[in-house]
Amino acid sequence: MTITEQPAAATEQRDLSWLDAVTMTELERDPYPVYERLRREAPLAFVPVLGSYVASTAEVCRSIATSPDFEAVITPAGGRTFGHPAIIGVNGDVHADLRSMVEPALQPVEVDRWIDDLVRPIARGFLEQFEDDGHAELVAQYCEPVSVRALGDLLGLKDVSSDQLRDWFHKLNRSFTNAAMDENGEFAHPEGFAEGDAAKAEIRSIVDPLIDRWIVEPDDSAISHWLHDGMPPGRTRDREYIYPTIYVYLLGAMQEPGHGMASTLVGLFSRPEQMEEVVDDPTLIPRAISEGMRWTSPIWSATARISTTPVTVAGVDLPAGTPVILSYGSANHDTGLYEAPTAYDLHRPPLPHLAFGAGNHACAGIYFANHVMRIGLEELFESIPNLERDTREGVEFWGWGFRGPTTLHVTWEV
Known part of the structure; x- marks a missing residue:
């Protein structure tokens, strides 16, 4: 079966030997040149260092993500990091159960009930620590802390410090993206999972006692609901069953709003007139965030699918059982959809992007994440409307699986 067509010749007729020289260091520092060439020459291609086929255009990513001929699979490094059954890599009844476990608290009508009361005090608390200083490094002092604190409190981890939560997601991130494979299909750097x-x-040393308590004394925290909701009276889900999804949340769900905020700010700083527009009119913040998520997708290339039947995609014949990494960050720079996609542009015609994925494994927390980012930026711009990037310091982005600025130094007149 052919699920997508491309006008170019099949990739097997092209010389893709240049892919043999691609390294993980290159992808982590700046994946865009490699993926720009992939989109042009081979929208679906086998990348040796990843040990997997990679989809790089919006059409191919979306078609695979929504095709009945593919189902979810976790990347090898992701599986090594999270274990089984992680919500991002399962299918059928297990996936349906895990989605039914996490989705109720993330429905818009439910999020609207508590999101302001949760996030605004958190944002205000972090702003009060530096708003009189005239300078800050916003990734570490604001964007990441607001993101991890909001989700940590939602999960029931209120007694875990924000610094500890940030440390967890950074370590899980580096483990999850320790994806380099050798010529034998083995991990090139197994020590990277330590x-x-x-x-x-x-995490287990802290969460296990909480689970012990939630089993007998359930409360309104998300993990407590995961244990109890949908279960027969007197029974709970096994902790080993939910831990892989806890790890998914402590990485992907914790980093996404923080890095989405930070990338949006970097994008706005690149267009000072657009920054001024957004500060003057906070109703533009959701639009600014949407463009920031397209411009630098926090979950850049961290999900995968596996073919369930022989299938032809973009001129490439894939046997059943072939994994494909979906590079949504590349798809969001597809020149077939976006004019000058490498530029941040608040006024870009609104088009759907793939920062939150597609198909039945699209991110369950889209609404929550967007509102954490919105409230975080509203509070920041209200408190410090004269924010400027400190041009004495550069802005470096990092990551191939998950991507965002590592630092963002700013100044303002006090």
């Missing part, structure tokens, strides 16, 4: 393992041990 810090992720250490983070998981710390």
Whole structure:
């Protein structure tokens, strides 16, 4: 079956030997040149360092994500980091159960009930720590802390410090993206999983006692609901069953709003007149965020699908059982959809992007994440409307699986 057509010749007729030289270091520092060439020459291609086929255009990513001929699979490094059954890599009844477990608290009508009361005090608390200083590094002092604190409190981890939550997601991130494979299909750097393992041990040491309590004394925290909701009276889901999804949340769900905010700010700083528009008119913040998520997608290339039947995609014949990494960050720079996609532009005609994925494995927390980012930026611009990027410091983005600025130095007149 052919699920998408491309006008170009089949990739097997092209010389793709240049892909042999692609390294993980190159992808982590700046994946865009490699993926720009992939979109042009081979929208679906096998990338040796990843040990997997990669989809790089919006058409191919969306068609695979929504095709009945593919189902979810976790990348090898992701599986090594999260274990089974992680919500992003399962299908059928298990996926349906895990989605039914996490989705109720993330429905718009439910989020609207508590999101302001949750996030605004958190944002105000972090702003009060530096708003009189005249300078800050916003990734570490604001964007990431607001993101992890909001989700941590929602999960029931109110007694875990924001610094500890940030440390966990950074360690899980580096483990999850330790994806380089050798010529034998083995992990090239198995030692790279050690810090992720250490983070998981710390998580369990803190969360296990909480689970013990929630089993007998349920409360309104998300993890307590995960244990109890939909279960027969007197029974709870097994903790080993939900831990992989806890790890998914402590990485992907915690980093996404923070890095989405930070990338949006970097984009706005690149267009000072657009920054001024947004500060003067906060109703533009959701539009600014949408463009920031397209411009630098926080979940850049962290999800995958596997073919369930022989299928032809973009001129490439894939046997059943072939994994494909969906590079949504590349798809969001597809020149077939976006004019000058490498530029941040608040006034870009609104088009659907793939920052939150597609198909039945699209992010369950889209509404929650967008509102965390919206409230965070509203509070920031209200408190410090004269925010400027400190041009004495550069802005470096990092990451291939998950991507965002590592630092963002700013100044303002006090």
